[in-house]
Amino acid sequence: MAPTHSPASEDSARYTRGLAKLREIDGDAGQRVIDALAPIAPDFARYLIEFPFGDIYTRPELDLKSREIATVAALTALGNAAPQLKVHVHGALNVGCSRQEVVEIMMQMAVYAGFPAALNGLFAAQEVFAQRDAPPVAQTP
Amino acid sequence: MAPTHSPASEDSARYTRGLAKLREIDGDAGQRVIDALAPIAPDFARYLIEFPFGDIYTRPELDLKSREIATVAALTALGNAAPQLKVHVHGALNVGCSRQEVVEIMMQMAVYAGFPAALNGLFAAQEVFAQRDAPPVAQTP
Amino acid sequence: MAPTHSPASEDSARYTRGLAKLREIDGDAGQRVIDALAPIAPDFARYLIEFPFGDIYTRPELDLKSREIATVAALTALGNAAPQLKVHVHGALNVGCSRQEVVEIMMQMAVYAGFPAALNGLFAAQEVFAQRDAPPVAQTP
Amino acid sequence: MAPTHSPASEDSARYTRGLAKLREIDGDAGQRVIDALAPIAPDFARYLIEFPFGDIYTRPELDLKSREIATVAALTALGNAAPQLKVHVHGALNVGCSRQEVVEIMMQMAVYAGFPAALNGLFAAQEVFAQRDAPPVAQTP
Amino acid sequence: MAPTHSPASEDSARYTRGLAKLREIDGDAGQRVIDALAPIAPDFARYLIEFPFGDIYTRPELDLKSREIATVAALTALGNAAPQLKVHVHGALNVGCSRQEVVEIMMQMAVYAGFPAALNGLFAAQEVFAQRDAPPVAQTP
Amino acid sequence: MAPTHSPASEDSARYTRGLAKLREIDGDAGQRVIDALAPIAPDFARYLIEFPFGDIYTRPELDLKSREIATVAALTALGNAAPQLKVHVHGALNVGCSRQEVVEIMMQMAVYAGFPAALNGLFAAQEVFAQRDAPPVAQTP
Numbered sequence: 015m016a017p018t019h020s021p022a023s024e025d026s027a028r029y030t031r032g033l034a035k036l037r038e039i040d041g042d043a044g045q046r047v048i049d050a051l052a053p054i055a056p057d058f059a060r061y062l063i064e065f066p067f068g069d070i071y072t073r074p075e076l077d078l079k080s081r082e083i084a085t086v087a088a089l090t091a092l093g094n095a096a097p098q099l100k101v102h103v104h105g106a107l108n109v110g111c112s113r114q115e116v117v118e119i120m121m122q123m124a125v126y127a128g129f130p131a132a133l134n135g136l137f138a139a140q141e142v143f144a145q146r147d148a149p150p151v152a153q154t155p
Numbered sequence: 156m157a158p159t160h161s162p163a164s165e166d167s168a169r170y171t172r173g174l175a176k177l178r179e180i181d182g183d184a185g186q187r188v189i190d191a192l193a194p195i196a197p198d199f200a201r202y203l204i205e206f207p208f209g210d211i212y213t214r215p216e217l218d219l220k221s222r223e224i225a226t227v228a229a230l231t232a233l234g235n236a237a238p239q240l241k242v243h244v245h246g247a248l249n250v251g252c253s254r255q256e257v258v259e260i261m262m263q264m265a266v267y268a269g270f271p272a273a274l275n276g277l278f279a280a281q282e283v284f285a286q287r288d289a290p291p292v293a294q295t296p
Numbered sequence: 297m298a299p300t301h302s303p304a305s306e307d308s309a310r311y312t313r314g315l316a317k318l319r320e321i322d323g324d325a326g327q328r329v330i331d332a333l334a335p336i337a338p339d340f341a342r343y344l345i346e347f348p349f350g351d352i353y354t355r356p357e358l359d360l361k362s363r364e365i366a367t368v369a370a371l372t373a374l375g376n377a378a379p380q381l382k383v384h385v386h387g388a389l390n391v392g393c394s395r396q397e398v399v400e401i402m403m404q405m406a407v408y409a410g411f412p413a414a415l416n417g418l419f420a421a422q423e424v425f426a427q428r429d430a431p432p433v434a435q436t437p
Numbered sequence: 438m439a440p441t442h443s444p445a446s447e448d449s450a451r452y453t454r455g456l457a458k459l460r461e462i463d464g465d466a467g468q469r470v471i472d473a474l475a476p477i478a479p480d481f482a483r484y485l486i487e488f489p490f491g492d493i494y495t496r497p498e499l500d501l502k503s504r505e506i507a508t509v510a511a512l513t514a515l516g517n518a519a520p521q522l523k524v525h526v527h528g529a530l531n532v533g534c535s536r537q538e539v540v541e542i543m544m545q546m547a548v549y550a551g552f553p554a555a556l557n558g559l560f561a562a563q564e565v566f567a568q569r570d571a572p573p574v575a576q577t578p
Numbered sequence: 579m580a581p582t583h584s585p586a587s588e589d590s591a592r593y594t595r596g597l598a599k600l601r602e603i604d605g606d607a608g609q610r611v612i613d614a615l616a617p618i619a620p621d622f623a624r625y626l627i628e629f630p631f632g633d634i635y636t637r638p639e640l641d642l643k644s645r646e647i648a649t650v651a652a653l654t655a656l657g658n659a660a661p662q663l664k665v666h667v668h669g670a671l672n673v674g675c676s677r678q679e680v681v682e683i684m685m686q687m688a689v690y691a692g693f694p695a696a697l698n699g700l701f702a703a704q705e706v707f708a709q710r711d712a713p714p715v716a717q718t719p
Numbered sequence: 720m721a722p723t724h725s726p727a728s729e730d731s732a733r734y735t736r737g738l739a740k741l742r743e744i745d746g747d748a749g750q751r752v753i754d755a756l757a758p759i760a761p762d763f764a765r766y767l768i769e770f771p772f773g774d775i776y777t778r779p780e781l782d783l784k785s786r787e788i789a790t791v792a793a794l795t796a797l798g799n800a801a802p803q804l805k806v807h808v809h810g811a812l813n814v815g816c817s818r819q820e821v822v823e824i825m826m827q828m829a830v831y832a833g834f835p836a837a838l839n840g841l842f843a844a845q846e847v848f849a850q851r852d853a854p855p856v857a858q859t860p
Contacts, residue, residue, distance in 0.1 A: 047415070050419070051415075051418065053422070054399060054418055054419075054421065054422045054425070055399050055402075055403060055418050057403070057778075058399075058403045058406070058414065058415075058418065061403070061406070061770070061774055061775075062411060062415075065266070065766070065770045065774075066266040066411060069766055069770075070262060070263050070265075070266055070766075071263075073259060073262075073762075075255045075256065075258075075259045076255075076256050076259035076260065076263075080221070080224050080256070080260075081259075081263060083221050083224050083225050083228070084224050084225065084227075084228035084260050084263055084264075085228070085263070085266075085267060086225075087224070087225035087226070087228045087229045088228045088229055088231070088232035088264060088267045088268060089267060089412065090229070091229035091232055091233055091551075092232055092233065092267070092268065092375075092410075092412075092658075093656075093658035093659065094374075094375035094376045094412075094413070094416075094658045095267075095375065095410075095412035095413065095416065097412075097415075097416070098267075098411075098412040098415065114216045114217075115216065115217050115221070117216075117618060117619050117622075118214060118216045118217035118222075119217065119221075119225050120619075121211060121214075121619060121621070121622045121625070122211050122212075122217075122222060122225055122226070123225075123229060124211075124551075124622075124625070125206070125207040125211055125226075125551060125552050126226060126229045126230060126233070126236075126239075126551045126552065126553060127229060127233065127550070127551045128514075128547075128548060128549045128550045128551045128554075128656075128659075129548050129549065129626060129630060129662075130549060130653065130656075130658075130659035130661075130662035131551075131658070131659065132622070133611070133615075133622075133626075133661075133662065134658075134659065134661070136615065136618055136619050136622065137614070137618075139618065140617070140618045143618070188556070191560070192556075192559065194563070195540060195559055195560075195562065195563045195566070196540050196543075196544060196559050198544070198637075199540075199544045199547075199555070199556075199559065202544070202547070202629070202633055202634075203552060203556075206625070206629045206633075207552060210625055210629075211625075214621075230553065232410075233516075233551075233553075233799075234797075234799035234800065235515075235516035235517045235553075235554070235557075235799045236516065236551075236553035236554065236557065238553075238556075238557070239552075239553040239556065258759060258760050258763075261760075262760060262762070262763045262766070265410075265763070265766070266410060266411050267410045267411065267412060268409065268410045269373075269406075269407060269408045269409045269410045269413075269797075269800075270407050270408065270767060270771060270803075271408060271794065271797075271799075271800035271802075271803035272410075272799070272800070273763065274752070274756075274763075274767075274802075274803065275799075275800065275802070277756065277759055277760050277763065278755070278759075280759065281758070281759045284759070329697070332701070333697075333700065335704070336681060336700055336701075336703065336704045336707070337681050337684075337685060337700050339496075339685070340681075340685050340688075340696065340697075340700065343488070343492055343493075343685070343688070344693060344697075347484070347488045347492075347830070348693060348830040351484055351488075352484075352826060352827050352829075352830055353827075355480075355823060355826075357819045357820065357822075357823045358819075358820050358823035358824065358827075362785070362788050362820070362824075363823075363827060365785050365788050365789050365792070366788050366789065366791075366792035366824050366827055366828075367792070367827070367830075367831060368789075369788070369789035369790070369792045369793045370792045370793055370795070370796035370828060370831045370832060371694065371831060372793070373793035373796055373797055374657075374692075374694075374796055374797070374831070374832065376656075376657035376658045376694075376695070376698075377657065377692075377694035377695065377698065377831075379694075379697075379698070380693075380694035380697065380831075396780045396781075397780065397781050397785070399780075400778060400780045400781035400786075401781065401785075401789050403775060403778075404775050404776075404781075404786060404789055404790070405789075405793060406775075407770070407771040407775055407790075408790060408793045408794060408797070408800075408803075409793060409797065470838070473842070474838075474841065476845070477822060477841055477842075477844065477845045477848070478822050478825075478826060478841050480826070481822075481826045481829070481837065481838075481841065484826070484829070485834060485838075488689070489689040489834060493685060493686050493688075493689055494686075496682060496685075498678045498679065498681075498682045499678075499679050499682035499683065499686075503644070503647050503679070503683075504682075504686060506644050506647050506648050506651070507647050507648065507650075507651035507683050507686055507687075508651070508686070508689075508690060509648075510647070510648035510649070510651045510652045511651045511652055511654070511655035511687060511690045511691060512690060512835065513652070514652035514655055514656055515655055515656065515690070515691065515798075515833075515835075517797075517798035517799045517835075517836070517839075518690075518798065518833075518835035518836065518839065520835075520838075520839070521690075521834075521835035521838065537639045537640075538639065538640050538644070540639075541637060541639045541640035541645075542640065542644075542648050544634060544637075545634050545635075545640075545645060545648055545649070546648070546652060547634075548629070548630040548634055548649075549649060549652045549653060549656070549659075549662075550652060550656065655833075688833075689833060689834050690833045690834065690835060691832070691833045692796075692829075692830060692831045692832045692833045692836075693830050693831065694831060695833075
């Protein structure tokens, strides 16, 4: 339904480095989002790889752990993107944040976005921690 | 107008360590906010020192630089607290972020809160950078 | 529990034209919202028909398709009203938007409200498209 | 530029009771908003009187002071409507809230929307209090 | 996982009066939130008791019913904290609001945060009212 | 300060078509934003041209007028991006919206984001209309 506009060649470098970065941060979770988009908005899947991951996350001026701290903080504060917050809690843990650091970020958001935003962030983190503690079979939905 | 409820002694440890932390992060800017609150809500000035700075920012589980990355990200994403964002751009620079790292955080917020939020964050950062480059006399309004 | 204040006669023209407009846009979905409100806030059901649909959507200065584009864009960007967004994806399709146009609006919201808002909008649209493709029996919950 | 659609007679009762309620709450400030809208969206000025003030604020099930507490709380928490917040701080004081009660509402919003939202609310309140303390000449800009 | 920093003695007065206030407002619901936090962020459970309930809700300058009106209004308007909104609808009813007053607050939020926010608030209230009408056995999950 | 990462050649097609689209929509206003970014975040200026304008606005599946309706609606509803809203009111008028259509979009946002958001949108539109009516000399700040 959603045709692909740009010739594949045009942005292939951005796409390739974006996909690698997405895998580094999110593992399979990122790929699942891309797959879920395929039937409805394949071009948006491509943009999602190219701009956030190919352009922004690959910039060397800020390390990946700091980038995930920023993202977990922002999504917790905004409070209207629970699925993406969970993906980035995984991402933060994948690139070097400890669970305690994730919990600290969310507690701190009580100061800037209120206690409900912090609480909802903490409970999202708890779900992610439980997922990661579950035996591998349970992790493949 | 706003009476002080808790006896000074009750929370004095939180207040003292909060004030020290506020000075470490924000220098004079934090004190100016406290002073501005005095005529209207002195108890709120006290809470602001005690909870965010005495309770949260003093926790050792997350370093100060990471805390300021989280705060700058959240305030840029929320987009409705320009004065506080500027105070925390100063704070981020005071505790070890480079200007380029601040700029990177704001660029990244385009992904999570849209380009206008990122643009307004970048222009706020630019104002702060200019303030810090101005000769000391101009810095004392 | 919630008494009706205005005499039925006072605003009957607004109510009548609002109900007709609601049906034109939302078909049965609008009526289901009205019915759901009846036990808790019947006056609010009346206001919902009178102001948004009787006053605003009936104004001839902007065509219905443009109005639904505006509403789908706003609800996708705000990101905290999933049920209403789905009703208006139906509405947009009912008044002449193509599925591809709905998808384009949501993709565009990545620019103004971030990628998570756009993603959540796209997945809401996908649910609506699936509902409309399902055989009629499945459509009567 | 913006034609008036409904015949004047249709909603005259709502308009009349809305205008009276607006004056009771906001005094001249409400009228100034209406006047400011006249050149660009006169119909919206009418809707503003009819729906919020003619329909909602006139309902007897909640007293005016409680209604203004709700509005001051919501606008402080949302944090993106400073002019309207100031109008409603005036309104809250006009219908029986004390200055201290307004200050308390804003302090409480730190819990639900974060400290920056509370701070910006407090400074808006301070401006309103100063306006009301200024000699009458200064009050007529 | 999350160590407790402050010595228990330091803030015991705030904790004790906060816990009493939380119970007065929320009954068991508040305690369930505290319990849910224990495995992931026990310090945050303590902060939640100390600052919102020990510091803010115990201040005598605004009565509890007015405080709950402010909170229900703010959470309805923000629209991204459904679980906390339900807890505070219970709270509002526990400290003297009638069901009709809660409904009125939510209807009024249509003016300040839009009809979807008001609708989602009304449906949350409806759930709470149903919970309270259910036989006691069903109330103990 | 902010180095340019991608080789100029890599995305030149996106950049070129984005710049042309930006000029078509925003005329000089877009260029002024780009120029303002140059000293602080030149890469972000490039991303702003490439992704929103080179990728999204150039897609043929939705006409430019509909795209501007969506953007004006979203920015009015979000309510925290006044400078960008004004740029896009200009944009909407440049690509075929009438002033009355812009006013209608903002009035409609009262339904989805509340009256304050609509009012602030209307006053922003009024500023833009006045700018466009001013003699050309006054238009070059």
